[in-house]
Amino acid sequence: MPATSQPAAQKIPGTVRAFTAFGVPVRFHFTFLLLAVFLLALVWQDRDTAVGDAIFIASLFGSVLLHELGHAVMARRYGVRTLEIVMFPIGGVARLEKTPPARKELGIAIAGPAVNLVIAAGILGALAVWRPEIAGPEALAEPENGNLLERIAYGNLVLALFNLLPAFPMDGGRILRSVLALSRPEEEATQVASRAGRALAVMMGLFGLVTANFMLLFIAFFVYLGAAQEGQAAIGRSLTHGIPVRAAMITRFHTLSHAATIQEAARLMLETTQQDFPVLHAGRVVGLLDRNALLRAIATEGGEAYVAGVMDRNPLRLPADMDLSEAVASMAEAGPCALVMEGDRLVGILTRENLSEFILLRRIGMQIGG
């Protein structure tokens, strides 16, 4: 379904890594087991159409996966990494490492539905060549009467059209947002697409209620959540965009010498409110000791061990003039704390907590940094 980038969200819980396609890890949500059981049950029942139904549903999921890979491959062409593809029973999600600029986002968003259109056109085209008698207007009117291949083709058409609805969190919402963003501020464009998504969800939900279509009601619920979440994420981005990292970083902090012991580090953690300590050697940063590493070291190495032996030797380093919205995305991947550098010089640290404080202060209208 959508190609999202929600830096705040870490790996989606309850998922199992299945395989890697085009260099992108593909994970399945555990509820997929329910779907597999459902498919097996269909086949078990031994109705005439059971095997066909099972193949049809499995093919649609294959098509959804290809749709997500379409986003991922296009994203890579634009130099945007796809962290993972997660398959849910109601659709798939390709998680990008960051939200690309409008023009690229347009290409990435179109690529998914385009894959489904190509599959549908390919199958219908092939059928038209091989069996010209069924691809006429009568077949279009009653796809159920066609064979399995036709059902798969129409399934792909439905997938493409549903995803092209111009509302968040569908791909069409992203297309709408990126087109609007060419002529107006990105935040405004996002809010329009988010509002469209919520309005669509409400209409779908009402229609689902009136017609007692609970599947539709269910989908409407997720569309609403997705649209609202996108709106929130966009607000966070707009509040950090165009602001350098140095404006939000912690400038008063303690450091540890690489020759310090775990015991000394533990005392410093107790005496201060700081949780992550840059480790210095001869005035240069050589690593970062975070709270978890420290607690682990206390348990396994004992108090006499040296900080240098347990610290992270390759912590995330951010240039002080980097855009804060990019820093948020890097930190979502790398961890809760980053070193802020001016060349080789350590000038501050940035943590998730002070980032959220910064966003909160900006939201309530306080002008800090900038």
Ligand SMILES: [Zn+2]
């Ligand atoms: Zn999509």
